[in-house]
Amino acid sequence: MTKKSGIKAILTDIEGTTSSISFVKDVLFPYAFKHLPGFVEEFSDEVAPILDDVRKEENNAGLNDEEVVEVLQRWIEEDKKLTPLKTLQGMIWQAGYEAGELHGHIYDDAVENLKKWKKAGLDLYIYSSGSIAAQKLLFSNTAAGDLTTLFTGYFDTTTGPKLQRESYEIIASEIGLPPDQVLFLSDNTQEIEAASKAGMAVIVLDRDGVQDDLRNYTVVKNFEEIEPDKLAA
Numbered sequence: 714m715t716k717k718s719g720i721k722a723i724l725t726d727i728e729g730t731t732s733s734i735s736f737v738k739d740v741l742f743p744y745a746f747k748h749l750p751g752f753v754e755e756f757s758d759e760v761a762p763i764l765d766d767v768r769k770e771e772n773n774a775g776l777n778d779e780e781v782v783e784v785l786q787r788w789i790e791e792d793k794k795l796t797p798l799k800t801l802q803g804m805i806w807q808a809g810y811e812a813g814e815l816h817g818h819i820y821d822d823a824v825e826n827l828k829k830w831k832k833a834g835l836d837l838y839i840y841s842s843g844s845i846a847a848q849k850l851l852f853s854n855t856a857a858g859d860l861t862t863l864f865t866g867y868f869d870t871t872t873g874p875k876l877q878r879e880s881y882e883i884i885a886s887e888i889g890l891p892p893d894q895v896l897f898l899s900d901n902t903q904e905i906e907a908a909s910k911a912g913m914a915v916i917v918l919d920r921d922g923v924q925d926d927l928r929n930y931t932v933v934k935n936f937e938e939i940e941p942d943k944l945a946a
Contacts, residue, residue, distance in 0.1 A: 720941045721894045722836040729900035730918045736818035744809055745802040746789050750782050752805050766797040794842040796870050803847035810854045817851035824857045826936035831863050840868040875904045881911035896941055902926045914944050
């Protein structure tokens with residue numbers, strides 16, 4: 714594939730886009746929920762600043778560690794996109810990957826096309842609500858091997874919320890490209906809308922054909938249908 718268009722970089726979401734939603738919901742989240750109490754107790758010094766961030770988020774400095782763990786577990790159940798939770802989950806998942814208890818899931822079509830786009834000269838980036846550490850763990854522990862070398866950079870909620878246009882403007886600036894030279898991929902149309910408002914090219918992943926809010930965006934079922942070289946001239 715030769716790069717003929719103005720697209721010079723691809724920014725992709727993870728959950729529901731490169732990876733199965735069920736892997737995150739049914740494997741990673743329950744693993745973190747189960748191991749939170751023991752992990753916090755075992756690594757109390759290392760996680761102390763994170764627990765303080767949870768207290769600040771809850772506006773309750775009087776929470777003891779057990780109560781903070783209960784808050785974190787509630788956040789997991791509510792799928793909160795909060796940095797303290799994402800950071801601590803990443804630490805727990807790292808221990809799980811290192812113990813051989815976790816293995817990252819990446820769709821075969823994502824693996825093949827990410828490699829193809831990289832070879833074609835496109836820079837690849839990740840933007841996920843999961844921490845950068847968690848992103849790297851997932852992509853370094855897949856059935857296809859370590860895929861982290863495919864990516865030029867990673868972004869998480871420390872850059873900004875995924876539903877805000879400004880976050881995508883910041884990412885384009887940090888990448889060093891005009892937004893219209895960046896293609897954003899996601900299964901979430903609210904994220905797609907924010908990226909589109911920032912000026913990025915966008916494509917919605919609807920792998921299971923269940924999206925009911927597709928608006929006028931380009932929609933594909935997998936990465937095989939994405940042709941960056943045929944987008945904006």
